[in-house]
Amino acid sequence: xxxxxxxxxxxxxxxxxxxxxxxxxxxxxxxxxxxxxxxxxxxxxxxxxxxxxxxxxxxxxxxxxxxxxxxxxxxxxxxxxxxxxxxxxxxxxxxxxxxxxxxxxxxxxxxxxxxxxxxxxxxxxxxxxxxxxxxxxxxxxxxxxxxxxxxxxxxxxxxxxxxxxxxxxxxxxxxxxxxxxxxxxxxxxxxxxxxxxxxxxxxxxxxxxxxxxxxxxxxxxxxxxxxx
Amino acid sequence: xxxxxxxxxxxxxxxxxxxxxxxxxxxxxxxxxxxxxxxxxxxxxxxxxxxxxxxxxxxxxxxxxxxxxxxxxxxxxxxxxxxxxxxxxxx
Numbered sequence: 001x002x003x004x005x006x007x008x009x010x011x012x013x014x015x016x017x018x019x020x021x022x023x024x025x026x027x028x029x030x031x032x033x034x035x036x037x038x039x040x041x042x043x044x045x046x047x048x049x050x051x052x053x054x055x056x057x058x059x060x061x062x063x064x065x066x067x068x069x070x071x072x073x074x075x076x077x078x079x080x081x082x083x084x085x086x087x088x089x090x091x092x093x094x095x096x097x098x099x100x101x102x103x104x105x106x107x108x109x110x111x112x113x114x115x116x117x118x119x120x121x122x123x124x125x126x127x128x129x130x131x132x133x134x135x136x137x138x139x140x141x142x143x144x145x146x147x148x149x150x151x152x153x154x155x156x157x158x159x160x161x162x163x164x165x166x167x168x169x170x171x172x173x174x175x176x177x178x179x180x181x182x183x184x185x186x187x188x189x190x191x192x193x194x195x196x197x198x199x200x201x202x203x204x205x206x207x208x209x210x211x212x213x214x215x216x217x218x219x220x221x222x223x224x225x226x227x228x
Numbered sequence: 229x230x231x232x233x234x235x236x237x238x239x240x241x242x243x244x245x246x247x248x249x250x251x252x253x254x255x256x257x258x259x260x261x262x263x264x265x266x267x268x269x270x271x272x273x274x275x276x277x278x279x280x281x282x283x284x285x286x287x288x289x290x291x292x293x294x295x296x297x298x299x300x301x302x303x304x305x306x307x308x309x310x311x312x313x314x315x316x317x318x319x
Contacts, residue, residue: 001257006271032314059315066314070307071235074300078239081246081280081296083255091253119302124295125278128271178257187266196263200256222234 001095001178001201002120002135005128009185016181017133023141024114030107035065068223072103073112075215080116086203094211095174095204097144098151098166102216106148113140134181143174163216164209171205172198243296247289 008016076096083091096116101109114136120126127135147170155162179197183190220226254262261267276283282294 001255003257004270005273006269007261007266028310032317035314062315063311066307066311070304071239073303073307074236074239075242077299077303078242078246078296081243081250081292081299083246083251083253085251085253086256088259089253090256090259091251092255093250115303115306119299119306123275123277123302124280124299125273125275126280129273175256187269188260188264193260193264197256197260200259204256218238219235222231222238224231 002127020133020136092204101148109144167209247292
């Protein structure tokens with residue numbers, strides 16, 4: 001779903017890029033605030049936290065937190081390389097937005113997805129440089145940040161329902177946003193391509209749900225976290 | 229052995245599998261672009277590892293795998309840099 005340069009008109013792409021930069025700055029400041037409050041509180045109370053037989057101070061805790069974010073990012077990046085054929089000569093790969101935000105929360109999820117998109121666009125021409133803003137809005141903001149709230153809303157009933165709803169929302173809403181952007185840029189009329197775009201992404205959404213469920217299980221197992 | 233090492237081994241393994249088996253078919257957006265004839269609007273810019281291939285490596289599988297590894301390394305480095313900045317700020 002990475003939009004290459006040329007599909008969007010420059011005004012729209014530029015506007016979205018500015019929006020993405022603001023959103024990324026906000027999310028980074030939010031993460032910084034959360035960890036300093038969280039880690040600071042621990043440091044104040046016990047002066048150092050004890051995990052197992054090792055004890056960690058302030059900077060080790062920040063290091064551990066970011067180590068976890070980095071490993072989530074590596075998983076998403078690696079599994080995004082894996083294109084699987086879905087139907088009618090089309091392939092699809094994991095978006096990973098739900099995987100990231102369920103494990104790390106909406107703000108860190110957005111940040112992780114944005115970093116991945118930046119690396120992909122800068123070094124791999126997977127998604128254009130000017131279209132980076134649009135890609136961040138589609139896949140990081142809608143696909144990860146908003147999907148987290150879909151997960152929250154539905155996971156009260158069942159965790160699986162939550163993941164299912166979030167994955168479908170993530171893929172379908174992101175592709176809808178992508179189509180709206182293409183429509184606004186005059187690449188394609190919205191109504192013409194709607195059915196084609198949505199039906200092609202339906203397979204991607206099913207794939208997303210299955211892979212996300214499997215990866216979440218494996219990731220939590222490895223890190224010794226509970227499956228809740 | 230520390231189980232957490234798998235958190236970094238699995239992505240490398242996934243990149244290896246992806247380089248061997250990933251489908252080369254166009255993705256859904258590209259298919260729509262081809263179906264409605266605006267695929268040629270895409271500006272092909274080139275970058276160091278365009279299309280997940282490592283320059284000067286002839287073998288397609290090795291080239292993709294190397295590019296994937298570089299991507300993982302770049303991403304990890306980016307997080308390392310952010311970590312050190314935040315550690316600095318938190319002090």
